[in-house]
Amino acid sequence: MEASLTARDRVGIQDFVLLDAYTSESAFLDNLRKRFHENLIYTYIGTLLVSVNPYKELDIYSKKQMDIYMGVNFFELPPHIFALADNVFRTMLFEFNNHFILISGESGAGKTEASKKILQFYAVSCRSTRLLNNVRDRLLLSNPVLEAFGNAKTLKNDNSSRFGKYMDIQFDYQGGAVGGHILSYLLEKSRVVHQNHGERNFHIFYQLVEGGEEDLLRWLGLERNCQHYSYLVQGGCAKVSSINDKNDWKTVQKALSVIELSKSDIEYLFGIIASVLHLGNIKFEADVRGYATLSNNQEMHWVSKLLGIPAQVLQHGLTHRKIEAKTDEVFSPFSVDHAVYARDALAKAIYDRTFNWLVNKINESLANKDSSRKTVIGLLDIYGFEVFSVNSFEQFCINHCNEKLQQLFIELTLKSEQEEYEMEGIEWEPVPYFNNKIICDLVEEKHRGIISLLDEECLRPGEATDLTFLEKMEEKIGGHPHFVTHKLADQKTRKTLQRGDFRLLHYAGEVTYCVVGFLDKNNDLLYRSGKEVMQQSKNPIIKHCFPSTEPDSKKRPETVVTQFKSSLVGLTEILMSKEPWYVRCIKPNEAKQPGRFDDVLVRHQVKYLGLMEHLRVRRAGFAYRRKYEIFLQRYKPLCPDTWPNWKGTAAEGVQRLIKHLGYKRDEYKLGRTKIFIRHPRTLFATEDAFQDCKHKLATRIQAKYKGYRVKGDYLKQKEAATKIENCWRGLIARKERERRAWAVKVIKKFIKGFMTRNQPASIDNSEYLAYVRQSYLTRLKENLPKTVLDKDSWLTPPPIMREVSQLLKKLYIRQMVRKYIQGITPQRKAQIMLKVQTSIMFKGKKESYPFSVSRPFLDTRIEDINIKVLQMIHHKHIKYSVPVVKYDRNGFRPRLRQLILTQDAAYLVEEAKIKQQIDYSSLKGVSVSNLSDNFLILHVTCDDIKRKGDLVLQCDYLFEVLTKLSVIANKQNCIKVVQGSVRFDIQPGREGFVDFKSGQESTVYRAKNGHLMVVSVAFKETKVIIHDMCSSLSSTFILGINKSKVKMMVMWG
Secondary structure, eight states: OGGGGGGHHHHOOSBGGGOTTTTOHHHHHHHHHHHHHTTOOEEEETTEEEEEOOSSOOSOOSHHHHHHHTTOOTTTSOOOHHHHHHHHHHHHHHHTOOEEEEEEOSTTSSHHHHHHHHHHHHHHHSOOOHHHHHHHHHHHHHHHHHHHHHEEOOSSOTTEEOSEEEEEEEEOTTSOEEEEEEEEEOOOGGGGTOOOTTOOSBHHHHHHHHHSOHHHHHHHTOOSOGGGOGGGSTTSOSOOTTOOHHHHHHHHHHHHHHTTOOHHHHHHHHHHHHHHHHHHTOOEEEOTTSOEEESOHHHHHHHHHHHTOOHHHHHHHHHEEEEEETTEEEEEEOOHHHHHHHHHHHHHHHHHHHHHHHHHHHHHHHOOOOOSOOEEEEEEEOOOOOOOSSBOHHHHHHHHHHHHHHHHHHHHHHHHHHHHHHHHTOOOOOOOOOOTHHHHHHHHOTTTSHHHHHHHHHHOSSOOOHHHHHHHHHHHHTTOTTEEETTTSOHHHHTTOOTTEEEEEETTEEEEEEOTTHHHHHHOOOOHHHHHHHHTOOOHHHHHHSOTTSOOTTSOOOOHHHHHHHHHHHHHHHHHTSEEEEEEEEOSOTTOOTTOOOHHHHHHHHHHTTHHHHHHHHHSSOSEEEEHHHHHHHHGGGSTTTSSOOOSOHHHHHHHHHHHHTOOGGGEEEOSSEEEEOOHHHHHHHHHHHHHHHHHHHHHHHHHHHHHHHHHHHHHHHHHHHHHHHHHHHHHHHHHHHHHHHHHHHHHHHHHHHHTTTSOOOTTTHHHHHHHHHHHHHHHHHTOOSSGGGGGGOOOOOGGGHHHHHHHHHHHHHHHHHHHHHTOOHHHHHHHHHHHHHHHHHTTTOTTHHHHHTSOOOSOSOSOOOHHHHHHHTGGGEEEEEEEEEEOTTTOOEEEEEEEEESSEEEEEETTEEEEEEEGGGEEEEEEESSSOOEEEEEEOOOSTTSOOOEEEEOTTHHHHHHHHHHHTTOGGGEEEESSEEEEEEETTEEEEEEEEEESSOEEEEOTTSOEEEEEEOOOHHHHHHHHHHTHHHHHHHHHHHTOHHHHHHHHO
């Protein structure tokens, strides 16, 4: 509270006790509304928590929020249900006594959710062990089970609890949850067989039909359609948008396994639920005598199977009533109406007893096995005050319960207030309040109360009806100021009452009850024959719920209202033995819309929840009370004598403080351990002064603290800088020393290795030799030959690397050769093949050969051949043509001619005339000199005198012509390189000679001896060397390839 007083103008007062106009209902509502619109749904009235349902998710229930509220003073943080739960828990541990939290409010106000949040808080905040975690899980998962079997959709709430629940959570001395126990009150079992329009049966029926597995439904004889079952369609809303029955079914299945129900128990349990649905579908028809008979045996078959009761026995029990007269037993057949009543009574009894069995099973799983003393926190989630358009027997019981709890609430509140005053030594002033004992007595007084009159009417022989019960009330309690009927009312009031109504003036206001159905619902008789039929069941749960040892029913059982009254007395005794805490839940609107605050509805709830009554009790004396230590700790800055530290006792410090603040004597009282302040305005004035003072103090504290921090930071930085400098210098010095030592070691090894470099590898020279290898390989990598012709530029290796160097050199050259060859085109390949052939024939034999190597061969040297020649020799067979000079055989006169090579023959052509055809078959050979001239002599067979003799030709492309001729005619071996003179046949029997010699100038002439003299210039040595270099890569390849034709084929192919 103290930490948030300054926000009171924006978000209202966090504790209604501090409200100035505490008697004004409007001021109360204004404060509640202001906080609701700020999403602040919790407000205190002292230690009572008021909760307004926001109808939306708020981010205030996370694990982080739980941690914030754990172990914190109750009023230190804003109001929250976690604050209440934590305060109850810590008080229980500190005082080692029992407590309970009463959660009340009307349907839809959020009671069940509040109960869940408290359980979740204890699950997180309590001590954790494996055993305790099991108990915690069972406590948490008991909720979805009980909600499935005990909650239903009503007009006001989609998840309304239709039974009262009281849960005890047992803690050990260390605060660990070690067990629990649940008590249930007044399950609304009439809902099993009847629902008002807009309402549903209990959730479990819809969950089973909508979420059950196909195999399970088949085994239970159910269909996945709620419309097929009479007990599920009376409200006309089997499906609700806010409820997911399939997901809830999975949650319930998981929860049942956690609370240790066996698989067989779960199957029998669902069999009972299904049997109730089948029971509701059983129809009766009247026979000729007017007695009831069954009209659908299929449903009877399923009920018989699921409950383990013979069909004939079950059928007889539903259509006959057993009557005992002394020693005789008579079975009286039912009429159709009585049979329907008996069927519904049996369905209600089965479900009610099964629900009690389930609660007992949950209690067995929560039972604490340790017999040592435990403390308890109880959670009472009870129905709120209900006022409907038509209020029946159930509303009468529920509202009486609330009346009793209100009486208990006022008594405990007054008692706690009076005890606190007496403990602090402050005079108690009597508090005027409305004592609702008069209403409680009206309902439960012996012999004269409504409950007694109802029981008497139910037990009275003769034709007792609801109207006779009303007449009896008018006779016995007609003069009571809080009771009125249509007959007893004045003219104005009579207009608001029906003839079958009576009205009670409760503490929360007037409620009109319709008397119709009171007697039947109070009797709730299960015929003896129906009970005996159930005792024959083979279903273990039914056998447990209807034991054969159950006392004989000759004595009339207690009525429902008497049982409820007894339960209420027991609950009151339980609550009176514990310390009370309260949560009052309020519904802001009927439409369940977030952000909407209905003043009329909220005002009505504030009234019947008794919140104004409670506030008046709390404010009757002093609005604010705090321990001296807490009050002094907060407000001591307001007095120079108590700031910053007070040396005396806290009580003396508070006296000095309030004297300085100028409190008047009627504004406060000093108790033994607490200060009591009467008016909120006094506290607010003190709080405002504290807020003003806090800013000044904060400025001074900030200045001092900043100076202290800066000085401290400076000294730390200075010390750190000195340490860093020392460490850094030491590090640098050590690194320098290590570097020099390493350098000396390396140099020594290098010198020693150099001195022993030519010796075998050893420890002394291994590193040096490794360095030499690395150095050589690094230099070699940067100086590798660029072409094969640079092979002589290979880097000279050191002695240790000579062998490796040779291998590397061979590998590298082979790699360059392979790379070059792989890049050769088909045209280039053919060129080289011809060059290879030329090399084979002329290398080292003819002087002019080196000069020809660099000159590429062409496919032809003549582009335009006369068309007539082409027609005569069929140009498609021409392989090569070249211009030549032909020397006559007689006289050696030179004549220009064309030499054309075809596939079969060579032709000597003069313009458009073929002068001579030389078949390759008649070509005996070709002669050339070894000098640098360009003459060739073609030797042909000349057997016939008419045939022409050998040809003497001069061609500038001598090597090209001869290579082409040798390849085309396949005459490689016929080409001869000769020295001196060449003999040729002029004609048969007549021969000529061509002489070759070297000279200063190239000339061709007829010598005196009649021979043709060819003089050629000799090549100088330097020119030969140049031509060898110009031969480039081709010569090298030719040299290498000639070594092995196989190698040549591999490299080219």
